[in-house]
Amino acid sequence: MTAEASAPIGLPGGPYDPPHARVLSLAAAKWVSQPLSVLTSLGVADVLAEGPLPVAEIASAVGAHAPALHRCLRATASVGVFEELADGRFGLTPMADCLRKDTPTPIRNWVLMLTEGPMWDSFGRLLDTVRTGRPAFEAAHGMPLFEHLDKNVAFRSVYESAMGELTSELAAELAPTLDFGAYGTLVDLGGGDGELLGTLLAHAPGSSGVLVERPHVIDLARERLDRLGVADRVRLVAGDATEDVPAGGDAYLIKNMLHCFDDATALTVLRKVREAGGDGARLFVIEAVVPPGNGFHWAKLIDIEMLADNDGRERGEDEWRDLLRRAGFALERVLPATPPQSVLIARPAEST
Template sequence: MTADASAPIGLPGGPYDPPHVRVLSLAAAKWVSQPIAVLASLGVADALGDGPRAVEDLAAAVGARPGALGRCLRAAASVGVFAEREDGTYELTPMAGSLRVDAPDSIRNWVLMLNQGPMWDSFGKLEEAVRTGRSAFEVAHGRPLFEHLDKDVEFRGVYESAMGELTSELAGELAPAIDFSGYGTLVDLGGGDGELLGTLLRHCPESRGVLVERPHVVERARVRLAELGVVDRTRLVAGDATEEVPSGGDAYLIKNMLHCFDDATALAVLRRVREAGGEDARLFVIEVVVPPGNGFHWAKLIDIEMLADNDGRERGEDEWRELLGRAGFELERVVPATPPQSVLIARPVRRVGG
């Protein structure tokens, strides 16, 4: 049972608060994000899966102190994540349900990745990144993010699980929205556990796939592709997807990888794809696209994560068009996908005499 999704949610920093109070509510975002992350880490949403429970009962179930747990629940409930009932017990809300491990739209690992450990620590060094251009993550930890992931196996598991959590929803939407059936070979660069490529292949029974990933990820992809029933149509390549670009693909997929890099590195990857795919292959880049103007958009905030954690950045449509053009592609269209993602579809610019 979950609380009524239509129940009003009291968010901090309302439009009728004085400007300085609204700024304070934004600056104090950790007062909201950290309690939610603690509750996610403790597995409170899973413990409430069978119905409401008292704080004392929950505390015993998740290994926490009742008083402190109750305070975190109260804070989270004030913004619609969990809800306190009249009898003092707590229950799930639709938002709290997304913190369950087994939820189809689970974002538990995203919450943990952003609010605990290495990526949380990097934000304490953001000013140095702004002043010097150095990665805040590297300043905080003494090594770049991806090098750190190679060493910190526990955090790598959280990071990779977070990357996979949003792929399933996107894959399910993308497969029927864009007709990939005309492409004989789909090449997914940095395709994680194969969720996206596998879902597309299920919709395209005549197509074959190639997935490029790091060796330890390839083995997980083999399992997932087998579950999807397409492993026999997929070639797995263990390697660095920024360097290892198999030739002969009819469509190349790059999801949420290029935003991790500066323009020079992203351009080098795109040029490798252009050479590998030849004159007829289509390119599908899945990224957020920064819109112009002062309005809110997730891309503008994700861009700060890129600033803090590596040398990457989010880009506007004109910036993508220019970057793709330098690599020998023409941006054909941008297709909105699961928010905040978009699919940039590009074709090779034919060379003279090609």
């Protein structure tokens, strides 16, 4: 499986930059993130899919002011996103290619989710969170994140699309690596549009699946599972994945859901899974796992998103082990996967 990246993030600087310049490069990250957000929102990468173009043509295609667009392109080109050619045209780089809508590894909606609107606004109130312990999102918007998603359909679409964008890469990695064909029924709790479950089942032709998702996502899942050729082997359950846990599964999948909750709520969900699965079901929890030490790891930064936006948090391996133990599971192993994810594999603990 893929190892985690270890390089720091921030604006590029030479190894001999003085400390104050390195700190400034971190504080000034918005000088990159916001031009990147603008270019992503305008769909510039899609316009350049066939090759480099002059700024005037790009601006005409996306409905932008050419001189202002040039400045944003130049800024992002300086950090490797987009490229300015000698003749003044701009083109895609491998990083910019990830911003296209139809690229194999899209992150377009991730960029928009993090840099536009509600989740960007919450970071302006992070000091409130550090003082009070309450999510900054509530201070900025007057309601919890998931309530806001229920009311803001446009942002909900971006959020849900972002959650699914990296799933295909992860699913393609896990399917041949772990023998999910050993489990007759796979239950995916909060499985989105079914990309993960469907890919696993495509590699396990003798298995069936159950996907639990909110009602408005079920139709998307039905379409995805049909395209993957496994719809006839999946039972779709419209409900709350934290409450409606189907019994009788041989393996339960929980991807990027438990980090949205505090320990008490996550423990409640895990106990429901333990009860539903009985003494024979395996549990696969897919989350970022915080390592010890001072080294860079995405989980340490994703944890700040959780701090700002809801009551959730990222957890270290020992914290996961303890949480699973309290729910009646024993952690067997932790496998690194597509960054920033890991797979925590647990079995029902023996009764004492």
